[in-house]
Amino acid sequence: MTELPSADVVVVGAGSAGCIAALAAARKLGPNQVLLLERYGFLGGTSTAVLDTFYGFYTPGSEPKKVVGGIPDEVVTALAHGEGIMLRPNTYGAGTGVTYNPELLKRVWDEMMAGAGVRVLNHVLLVDVERELDGRVSAAILASKSGFLRVEAPYWIDASGDADLCHLAGFEYEMAGEIEPAQTLTTTFRMANVDLKRFKLEGGKAMMHERMKSAVGLPRTKGSAHDMVIEGCIATVAVRVADVNATDVVALSAAEAEGRRQAFVYEQFFRNQIPGYENARIIGLATGIGVRETRRVYGEYRLTREDCLTVARFDDRVLLCGAPIEDHRMGATGEEETAWAYVPGGLAYDVPYRCLVPKKSLNVWVVGRCFSATHDAHASCRSMGQTMSMGQSAGTAAAMCSTQSTSPEDLDIGCLQEELRALGAVLETPDVVSDVSRWGLSS
Numbered sequence: 001m002t003e004l005p006s007a008d009v010v011v012v013g014a015g016s017a018g019c020i021a022a023l024a025a026a027r028k029l030g031p032n033q034v035l036l037l038e039r040y041g042f043l044g045g046t047s048t049a050v051l052d053t054f055y056g057f058y059t060p061g062s063e064p065k066k067v068v069g070g071i072p073d074e075v076v077t078a079l080a081h082g083e084g085i086m087l088r089p090n091t092y093g094a095g096t097g098v099t100y101n102p103e104l105l106k107r108v109w110d111e112m113m114a115g116a117g118v119r120v121l122n123h124v125l126l127v128d129v130e131r132e133l134d135g136r137v138s139a140a141i142l143a144s145k146s147g148f149l150r151v152e153a154p155y156w157i158d159a160s161g162d163a164d165l166c167h168l169a170g171f172e173y174e175m176a177g178e179i180e181p182a183q184t185l186t187t188t189f190r191m192a193n194v195d196l197k198r199f200k201l202e203g204g205k206a207m208m209h210e211r212m213k214s215a216v217g218l219p220r221t222k223g224s225a226h227d228m229v230i231e232g233c234i235a236t237v238a239v240r241v242a243d244v245n246a247t248d249v250v251a252l253s254a255a256e257a258e259g260r261r262q263a264f265v266y267e268q269f270f271r272n273q274i275p276g277y278e279n280a281r282i283i284g285l286a287t288g289i290g291v292r293e294t295r296r297v298y299g300e301y302r303l304t305r306e307d308c309l310t311v312a313r314f315d316d317r318v319l320l321c322g323a324p325i326e327d328h329r330m331g332a333t334g335e336e337e338t339a340w341a342y343v344p345g346g347l348a349y350d351v352p353y354r355c356l357v358p359k360k361s362l363n364v365w366v367v368g369r370c371f372s373a374t375h376d377a378h379a380s381c382r383s384m385g386q387t388m389s390m391g392q393s394a395g396t397a398a399a400m401c402s403t404q405s406t407s408p409e410d411l412d413i414g415c416l417q418e419e420l421r422a423l424g425a426v427l428e429t430p431d432v433v434s435d436v437s438r439w440g441l442s443s
């Protein structure tokens with residue numbers, strides 16, 4: 001086993017949550033103090049492997065407010081300066097999305113990590129942890145092409161999406177599907193050579209949804225396809241694979257093949273039945289099937305459906321969320337459907353710091369889609385605007401704890417909130433309505 005140089009903070013998983021956590025921590029601790037571990041050869045997780053749109057930056061409704069800020073804004077700005085972004089209303093009223101080129105985002109993550117002095121290790125899979133007698137995590141074991149690696153650190157952030165670190169360290173969690181049906185999985189795909197002018201002239205999305213409803217042999221009668229920032233290209237969220245425990249590699253492998261099969265059924269449907277798509281082809285499938293939820297860790301607080309729908313307020317808030325509950329699930333009749341429930345009044349609820357601290361944790365935070373929430377609350381608070389904000393909060397908290405040699409629980413939340421505000425994080429819903437015009441980029 002090879003021993004790696006230790007770090008002040010180790011972040012496991014480089015999705016949207018982990019990347020921002022690493023940046024936030026590194027900017028406070030300085031170069032080479034933060035280690036970011038990622039099993040794939042690129043950064044971004046779902047943000048680059050599966051998707052091309054950040055939701056959650058803006059509250060939905062006729063008076064959109066921007067409720068995410070700080071380092072996530074820098075990511076958007078870098079994307080905007082690169083190839084441009086596009087602000088886009090969500091088909092189902094989830095608010096305005098920020099659409100970007102996901103291949104460019106891979107480069108943006110690389111450059112931001114280099115700029116902040118984050119030590120990045122790709123192609124490593126966390127497979128075990130060591131704990132002290134008091135329960136704190138002291139070291140991680142990684143599997144890699146270079147053999148097994150070991151690294152020690154005093155502070156850890158689990159941003160693995162599947163709560164791998166918390167699972168290995170023995171923290172409690174709810175596995176999706178245990179209490180309520182787990183959300184479905186989706187292989188997104190991108191098509192090129194779409195004549196979008198003709199598509200829009202022939203009725204656009206309304207026409208497409210009508211044709212989907214009556215289509216024979218399609219995996220579902222629904223699904224969305226939207227313009228990418230690259231001309232003549234579209235990206236979809238259409239495929240669905242249900243009843244999969246995505247931490248079971250046998251089930252996950254079968255789901256990958258099923259997702260790819262469905263994608264090509266959709267391709268035929270688009271080519272044969274949707275005007276403008278006659279010459280279109282799939283040019284990219286998600287690197288891996290998109291997983292919405294697996295383990296959700298039990299934290300010092302658990303965000304609930306009621307918190308979302310009553311616009312809860314918490315003194316220890318570290319981010320805001322106005323996104324609706326969007327639950328992709330199998331319906332009672334076997335039909336796959338999406339259940340929606342909206343945060344009233346276009347408002348945003350508070351997400352407490354305690355949702356990022358696993359119960360009894362002495363030196364671990366959990367961020368992103370494995371944070372502490374019930375099934376429904378998770379279905380609202382899992383958009384990338386929020387997962388990035390969680391990363392920003394936990395990364396800042398970890399750096400503060402490292403500097404003060406304190407624990408997540410004993411950290412002064414008022415000081416953390418001050419630090420977050422200084423970074424540009426939004427902890428109070430602004431009064432100003434945002435400009436969400438198509439090419440707008442505003443606060």
Ligand SMILES: Cc1cc2nc3c(=O)[nH]c(=O)nc-3n(C[C@H](O)[C@H](O)[C@H](O)COP(=O)(O)OP(=O)(O)OC[C@H]3O[C@@H](n4cnc5c(N)ncnc54)[C@H](O)[C@@H]3O)c2cc1C
Nearest residue numbers: 013015016017039045046055126161186290291368369384
């Ligand atoms: C199909 C689909 C469509 C969605 N649509 C949208 C949308 O349009 N807009 C939006 O904002 N949100 C959307 N969401 C939700 C959102 O994308 C996710 O909730 C969010 O990206 C999760 O970010 P994360 O950083 O928590 O996890 P991930 O992005 O899953 O990142 C986890 C990272 O950890 C790595 N990792 C995992 N285990 C290990 C390990 N043991 N060792 C090392 N590395 C590990 C993974 O490779 C990955 O890079 C969608 C989700 C899905 C699945």
